[in-house]
Amino acid sequence: MTQERKNCTGPQLGTWKLQSFTTEDLDTGEKTDLFGAHPSGYLSYGPDGRMYAILVKEGRKAPADLVPTDAERVDLYGGFSSYAGTYSIEGDRISHHVDASWNQFWTGTTQVRQFSIDGKYLYIKTLPARNPVTGKGSISVLVWVKVD
Template identity: 75%
Template sequence: MARAKQTGSAALPGTWKLQSFTTEDLATGEKTDLFGAHPCGYLNYGPDKRMYAILLEENRTAPADLVPTDAERIALFNGSCAYAGTWSVEGDVVSHHVDASWNESWTGTIQLRRFRIDGKYLHMTTLPGRNPVTGKECISELVWVKVE
């Protein structure tokens, strides 16, 4: 068992492209593709133990001008999630120690993700908690594919 955990952790470094992002509302059991069926995003785990994640809603609308209007800015913000920090692994849980984020309420927190690697796919599940986009108690499942 210890060997499998070591292999999983050793396989994390590199860049991963987001394939799906499904959120389950714990109160209702309803599952939604929070950022659409085909979200965009990248997750990187560096060998220096630095990480970043950026998740974007599919089909985002570009602002009419270089400088977005307030309404355009809100729509762009609501369709995104981004943060960076350091990472560590214990067993099947990766900890993201956030030191910069799109939503300042995450800065200084530790975001825990259960993970497993299946070939070129990284499957992650958040622990139950309040979703920073919807405000509801939920669990999110994300699937990433390794960028070769």
């Protein structure tokens, strides 16, 4: 079976470094930096239509040994989010078609986001949904800066 090659263009192409990740609870309006004031991570959009996102909580503690204990593993998992797949753009919405994910529940789903680009900054806003970290209804805003 031959797969058709995509040739995506546009200002989203390239690698972006995470600057901030703010979540708003839909019930209370409370805003939190879910992964700390200075999270780290990368987002990449390729011309082949593939993408990946890696988000890491500020201040994650390294395990005492190469193989983490169960408690350390839970702590590490709670401070990490990652997925990869393909993407498509329609207007101000970018859809991430998830092939692999840190949370298997997302694998095979499409995660739709609003996005805008202003110079070297990419702004991504999730649609109202149940947050995969907190379980609460929320909207998240992520700010990324273009990696040169």
